[in-house]
Amino acid sequence: xxxxxxxxxxIAVFAASGALLGVRKDxxxxxxxxxxxxxxxxxxxxxxxxxxxxxxxxxQHWLPITITLAASLIVFTFHPTFAQLRRSVLILDAVGMxxxxxxxxxxxxxxxxxxxxxxxxxxxxxxxxxxxxxxxANEIPLLLQPADLYAVPALLGATIVGICGTYTTVPxxxxxxxxxxxxxxxxxxxxxxxxxxxxxxxxxxxxxxRA
Amino acid sequence: xxxxxxxxxxIAVFAASGALLGVRKDxxxxxxxxxxxxxxxxxxxxxxxxxxxxxxxxxQHWLPITITLAASLIVFTFHPTFAQLRRSVLILDAVGMxxxxxxxxxxxxxxxxxxxxxxxxxxxxxxxxxxxxxxxANEIPLLLQPADLYAVPALLGATIVGICGTYTTVPxxxxxxxxxxxxxxxxxxxxxxxxxxxxxxxxxxxxxxRA
Amino acid sequence: xxxxxxxxxxIAVFAASGALLGVRKDxxxxxxxxxxxxxxxxxxxxxxxxxxxxxxxxxQHWLPITITLAASLIVFTFHPTFAQLRRSVLILDAVGMxxxxxxxxxxxxxxxxxxxxxxxxxxxxxxxxxxxxxxxANEIPLLLQPADLYAVPALLGATIVGICGTYTTVPxxxxxxxxxxxxxxxxxxxxxxxxxxxxxxxxxxxxxxRA
Numbered sequence: 243x244x245x246x247x248x249x250x251x252x253i254a255v256f257a258a259s260g261a262l263l264g265v266r267k268d269x270x271x272x273x274x275x276x277x278x279x280x281x282x283x284x285x286x287x288x289x290x291x292x293x294x295x296x297x298x299x300x301x302q303h304w305l306p307i308t309i310t311l312a313a314s315l316i317v318f319t320f321h322p323t324f325a326q327l328r329r330s331v332l333i334l335d336a337v338g339m340x341x342x343x344x345x346x347x348x349x350x351x352x353x354x355x356x357x358x359x360x361x362x363x364x365x366x367x368x369x370x371x372x373x374x375x376x377x378x379a380n381e382i383p384l385l386l387q388p389a390d391l392y393a394v395p396a397l398l399g400a401t402i403v404g405i406c407g408t409y410t411t412v413p414x415x416x417x418x419x420x421x422x423x424x425x426x427x428x429x430x431x432x433x434x435x436x437x438x439x440x441x442x443x444x445x446x447x448x449x450x451x452r453a
Numbered sequence: 454x455x456x457x458x459x460x461x462x463x464i465a466v467f468a469a470s471g472a473l474l475g476v477r478k479d480x481x482x483x484x485x486x487x488x489x490x491x492x493x494x495x496x497x498x499x500x501x502x503x504x505x506x507x508x509x510x511x512x513q514h515w516l517p518i519t520i521t522l523a524a525s526l527i528v529f530t531f532h533p534t535f536a537q538l539r540r541s542v543l544i545l546d547a548v549g550m551x552x553x554x555x556x557x558x559x560x561x562x563x564x565x566x567x568x569x570x571x572x573x574x575x576x577x578x579x580x581x582x583x584x585x586x587x588x589x590a591n592e593i594p595l596l597l598q599p600a601d602l603y604a605v606p607a608l609l610g611a612t613i614v615g616i617c618g619t620y621t622t623v624p625x626x627x628x629x630x631x632x633x634x635x636x637x638x639x640x641x642x643x644x645x646x647x648x649x650x651x652x653x654x655x656x657x658x659x660x661x662x663r664a
Numbered sequence: 665x666x667x668x669x670x671x672x673x674x675i676a677v678f679a680a681s682g683a684l685l686g687v688r689k690d691x692x693x694x695x696x697x698x699x700x701x702x703x704x705x706x707x708x709x710x711x712x713x714x715x716x717x718x719x720x721x722x723x724q725h726w727l728p729i730t731i732t733l734a735a736s737l738i739v740f741t742f743h744p745t746f747a748q749l750r751r752s753v754l755i756l757d758a759v760g761m762x763x764x765x766x767x768x769x770x771x772x773x774x775x776x777x778x779x780x781x782x783x784x785x786x787x788x789x790x791x792x793x794x795x796x797x798x799x800x801a802n803e804i805p806l807l808l809q810p811a812d813l814y815a816v817p818a819l820l821g822a823t824i825v826g827i828c829g830t831y832t833t834v835p836x837x838x839x840x841x842x843x844x845x846x847x848x849x850x851x852x853x854x855x856x857x858x859x860x861x862x863x864x865x866x867x868x869x870x871x872x873x874r875a
Contacts, residue, residue, distance in 0.1 A: 270598070271650040298503060304569040
């Protein structure tokens, strides 16, 4: 029950981040609702397509998309307020990321994937919505740009669930909690301290080969 | 039979819109054929992936892609003429959108989805090709930009099929006709009167939270 | 055995092309690894989603993604060297393209698709990773731009496997070899001679219809 509520909070926060980008790009109401909805449920749909769950949960049931529309409408109406809420939004987003990563890995395990696959699916569940948001808004995904750690905590949380949930006899729900806490905490700590990954060493830029 | 012909017309019109964008972006022949084909069949492939129909109908059978290639070749050869045909193209496109929305919803119902899922799948069938076209051409999808109503009529048509086709005893084909007519008519009326959805109220732009 | 090794070489070369683009776009280490990994395995994942193979092979097994990460790390560290290796990279890439096109078509046949579907799936396997790479890097896919032949050889190789593997009694592995050699050779010859496809005839640009 708690996990479902937190998952819905994650969907709402992701949707709000998509709707905010839509507002900044001067989309109309429909565009804002669309990019909000796709950001909120995109990661879960990608997860389900990779696992062969059809139709995807977020398409089959009305609640997830309804949550994204409500969150997007709130952003549409009150978006100037969100500038002051930046800190709260970042915290909620970190929680949402952690929940998506671990629940994605847990659902993969339920579908008898390998531990490796569970980790990858969990990662893609956490970052898929944000990638879709940025591709639709015609921007290079934030995920690929030099920035605070985001995908690394997601991968860590998903891997904890994937490996420990597969190879230990401890119930999966225990690893869901551990993974979520670790991922969320690492994300928040990296924000506070401004941790970053290195960029490529300078030098003559390699020629871009066609592929 | 009539529905199949109209569906093929819809594929051709969507393909032509993709090929036209390719011409304007100075793609070569292959690029124009590719973006035309993906625009024509992209919505149907998305529909089938979401419903677990593999391989997707447009991949399995040769006719849909062949139609898109023929339409794209015609655009490639005669594209200056299409400027004069703008009105006809818009009308055909409205019909194609209506048909894709309702047939997508109908196919979803055949696969035992919820009424909600049928509506969403129908919407995505109608707009998927256009989104793919714009993402490939590195433009913000027209769907997200302030513009005449497009997705709203598609959603309305798909919802009529999804809800009435699931919860009434009237045969689905009846709702396919009603939904297509309503979606197409609403699209055309909105074009004539220039109806639009509101954009976000002005104000200090909300800060874009990472997600 | 040889085919698996060559396939892994193809994955590595594709991943390197993605990582090189990441370096040029100033992505951080994570971004470079991500775009490298998605370029290397994107075509195979698309193939598996279209064929209903879930989870996709590259998600389920650890080797493909590990190869992409190793290749991307090498590019990250030694990228200035790659400018001098341009010729070798182009040759390896042509081999990878040929292998992906034919193996994609062969796997489709194994899943009882039509000969037409096998050709399309082979083509998409060969070009899917590159399209994903360019979309994520916010560039128009190279595939759509006037350039040396790339997708045409891929389609030819995939079609040889798709048609001959379906309608003849000669074992499929024979057509895999023929198709790969033909696709790779045509690609290399077109590079040497600078063969290109025509662009649209000039004239007043057609108006871009909404779809």
